[in-house]
């Protein structure tokens with residue numbers, strides 16, 4: 189595909205006025221914008237930056253630049269116009285349409301992908317729930333955002349590694365084992381693992397209020413677990429397996445897999461080394477019997493590395509895990525998709541890594557996100573105020589099935605379509621907003637077939653697929669001898685063409701900013717532009733040139749929506 193922005197920058201950078209003002213080619217490329225109003229052209233070059241050097245008002249400079257450009261129009265530019273302080277560039281629509289639609293159809297599912305020279309992997313750590321705790325609606329954010337970020341990086345050419353840093357270690361497991369022995373039963377855990385374990389844990393805290401000896405008992409049991417005592421280890425392993433079974437059901441529903449489930453327990457034998465190293469480097473200090481690293485100089489509370497009873501902490505395991513990952517994978521980037529409530533935790537231990545002299549600490553990135561809450565009374569849960577993610581997903585599929593039946597949606601497999609659309613709707617909704625924003629989960633918003641939702645985009649995709657089915661064999665050959673761009677330069681087709689053309693840039697930006705919502709917004713725009721085109725134009729018209737060009741545009745739109753949904757982790761059904 190032609191990079192029109194670069195073509196324009198190349199020509200503009202060579203103009204005498206630009207050289208006089210001392211702007212480099214890179215500066216010019218940077219300054220070029222895409223005007224929000226298409227009446228102002230496809231690209232615009234603002235002249236403010238030149239005013240000082242040239243001692244002229246920006247509008248006068250814009251006029252001069254038009255003069256200097258004379259006959260030297262950049263490739264693909266059909267008209268140049270000075271308007272106020274801007275130089276506006278209008279592209280040759282037919283050429284753009286031919287170029288973009290041709291490029292999409294030629295690349296197919298690879299359209300928008302990239303390759304990189306970097307051979308070191310990018311680690312994306314996400315989801316990371318705590319075992320023996322509910323996998324609740326709050327976990328959806330890390331799970332779905334992380335999944336999409338990983339897919340985007342892979343599509344952009346990086347080798348990626350997906351890690352689930354399970355919360356499967358810590359003093360709470362001492363409590364859980366004590367509670368299980370006192371009040372639990374094997375049958376109950378087998379029947380409903382997480383609910384049973386949580387109820388034991390709750391009971392432990394209630395009882396411990398009046399019987400502090402329980403706490404000591406729990407500490408001893410955890411110490412035994414840390415020493416590798418067989419009986420405790422067996423129980424802990426069993427709790428872990430049962431929890432993983434529950435988590436696995438949710439991951440299956442979401443279509444998510446991991447390369448590694450190395451959670452906190454995996455680092456139990458790798459923390460000694462961290463403490464030793466910190467001591468060696470003179471960073472460790474004793475405080476009330478505990479071992480800490482002071483971070484006063486960075487305006488942060490100290491990082492506690494070991495408690496006074498010798499047990500390690502969450503932060504110790506994170507430091508050990510980062511060092512392990514660096515040594516094992518030699519990552520280029522180590523990304524953590526974790527709630528913004530943990531901002532301080534991450535700042536603390538990233539700082540500790542830097543103090544240890546690890547320059548690669550700069551390659552560790554925390555990607556925070558805001559809170560999700562549910563509208564009141566939305567769902568009863570098995571555990572009172574906790575809403576299980578599994579129940580939300582199941583509910584989404586059930587409700588979608590009702591809507592499908594009510595709307596008489598075109599499908600030959602209601603169950604399968606309900607699954608694809610229901611799950612897709614929840615994921616899409618999650619990725620529709622800027623990740624840092626808190627948001628409220630509302631059913632009407634999630635499953636609305638007409639709003640800016642997953643079902644709407646999936647429906648647009650299915651509509652395009654349906655047109656292509658009707659076009660039959662012709663749909664496969666429309667790109668072969670080049671797309672007739674003249675037929676796609678109308679105000680109905682061209683906006684869609686442009687959105688297809690900027691899809692690769694949207695993917696890149698979503699990756700650079702770790703912000704899948706940029707991609708979500710883009711495919712909503714594509715779906716809307718497609719629907720406008722579809723609404724205003726007949727596709728399968730008599731005239732062969734028109735028909736072939738329109739089919740080609742529909743095929744390209746279908747491809748871009750499918751690829752975009754795929755990068756969000758959402759399926760794209762061909763019928764609905």
Ligand code: ARG
Nearest residue numbers: 316317318353354355506526
């Ligand atoms: N298990 C933690 C929780 O549920 C999240 C873990 C985040 N990852 C990390 N490396 N600290 O809060």
